[in-house]
Amino acid sequence: MLKRGxxxxxxxxxxxxxxxxxxxxxxxWARGFLSESAVKGDRxxxxxxxxxxxxxxxxxxxxxxxxxxxxxxxxxxxxxxxxPIYGVQVLKYDSDTGSIDIKVVDKPFNGGTITVxxxxxxxxxxxxxxxxxFRVVPKLLAEKGDTKIAYTCxxxxxxxxxxx
Amino acid sequence: xxxYVLLISIAVALATAVFFYLKLYLPDDKQDCYQDIDLVIDExxxxxxxxxxxxxxxxxxxxxxxxxxxxxxxxxxxxxxxxTFKQTLNRPDEVLMSRCNGxxxxxxKPGATFCKTYDYPSGTTGVKEISVQPFIWVENKAVLCPxxxxxxxxxxxxxxxxxx
Numbered sequence: 001m002l003k004r005g006x007x008x009x010x011x012x013x014x015x016x017x018x019x020x021x022x023x024x025x026x027x028x029w030a031r032g033f034l035s036e037s038a039v040k041g042d043r044x045x046x047x048x049x050x051x052x053x054x055x056x057x058x059x060x061x062x063x064x065x066x067x068x069x070x071x072x073x074x075x076x077x078x079x080x081x082x083x084p085i086y087g088v089q090v091l092k093y094d095s096d097t098g099s100i101d102i103k104v105v106d107k108p109f110n111g112g113t114i115t116v117x118x119x120x121x122x123x124x125x126x127x128x129x130x131x132x133x134f135r136v137v138p139k140l141l142a143e144k145g146d147t148k149i150a151y152t153c154x155x156x157x158x159x160x161x162x163x164x
Numbered sequence: 165x166x167x168y169v170l171l172i173s174i175a176v177a178l179a180t181a182v183f184f185y186l187k188l189y190l191p192d193d194k195q196d197c198y199q200d201i202d203l204v205i206d207e208x209x210x211x212x213x214x215x216x217x218x219x220x221x222x223x224x225x226x227x228x229x230x231x232x233x234x235x236x237x238x239x240x241x242x243x244x245x246x247x248t249f250k251q252t253l254n255r256p257d258e259v260l261m262s263r264c265n266g267x268x269x270x271x272x273k274p275g276a277t278f279c280k281t282y283d284y285p286s287g288t289t290g291v292k293e294i295s296v297q298p299f300i301w302v303e304n305k306a307v308l309c310p311x312x313x314x315x316x317x318x319x320x321x322x323x324x325x326x327x328x
Contacts, residue, residue, distance in 0.1 A: 012167045013167075015167070015171075016167050016170055016171065019170075019171060019174055020170070020174070023174050023177070023178060026178065026181075027181070030181060030185065037188070039188065042187070042188070043187075043188055043189070043190075043191070043192065044188055044189055047189070047190075047191045047192075050191070051191075051194065053310055055248050056248065057247065057248035057249075059247065076247055076248035076249035077248070077249075078248045078249070078250070080297070080308060080310040080313070081308065081310065082195065082305070082306075082307055082308055116299075116306055116308055117239040117252075117256060117297055117299065117306070117308055118239075118252060119241070119243075119248065119249050119250050119252075120249065121247075121249040
């Protein structure tokens with residue numbers, strides 16, 4: 001018994017249609033995906049976060065914060081890496097639960113971005129006591145479309161600072 | 165024939181899209197400082213101008229490159245002994261030309277010593293810490309050497325009147 005397959009023309013048309021549809025799906029997926037990413041320079045900002053290197057210190061009574069309402073604690077940041085740091089997010093460990101849900105500070109630095117090699121100090125507007133522990137997460141200035149945004153790095157790229 | 169053209173075009177377009185996607189998401193080559201950069205602070209002193217005197221407050225520092233590579237620039241910073249925040253005394257982009265041994269080159273070669281006195285207008289008396297953080301230029305970018313930071317404790321005293 002003779003079995004007839006699809007003709008070469010139909011097979012070619014089918015292949016082209018499948019490839020075009022697949023390409024369309026991939027294009028739509030990638031467009032939505034890429035437009036969500038904030039970039040710094042010519043790469044996504046997440047990869048810059050991994051390169052941020054800084055020192056942080058919590059000071060209970062900083063001279064420059066003595067007249068600040070809420071408390072005279074400050075955080076010193078020293079940028080020892082090669083990525084400019086726009087600001088910090090400071091999270092306090094909850095001594096009862098061990099979680100770090102308490103957001104203390106989430107803002108850019110007063111004097112602007114800390115460029116490579118520079119340091120700065122920011123008032124925390126809280127009081128700190130012995131054994132308080134904080135997670136300091138860097139914020140970077142990134143671009144999303146045509147606008148500049150302050151991107152908070154993932155928590156893993158931060159450092160833990162204990163006030164002793 | 166049209167089918168082949170379409171397929172090849174789509175393949176090229178997909179390859180281009182994948183290339184730019186990977187370029188965006190994969191980290192660049194990380195620029196690192198040489199391992200064997202080593203500075204030593206030979207001498208540092210600090211004088212604070214007395215109130216009402218014409219003597220300015222200043223900080224003098226001598227340091228030597230004891231490492232195996234030239235240093236292109238440094239951040240010279242001073243601050244309180246127990247604080248991470250430090251004020252930058254020098255202009256880091258200026259070349260290290262002020263040498264004790266009279267040599268004028270654009271960078272600090274191994275074995276060379278740098279000496280200079282910097283104004284310290286906001287200086288106060290007490291024990292301070294002076295630190296020197298070297299960097300090198302790589303592709304027109306300053307690359308810090310975080311493992312080569314050297315620090316020294318100095319005491320800032322009021323300069324005797326009449327002695328600059």
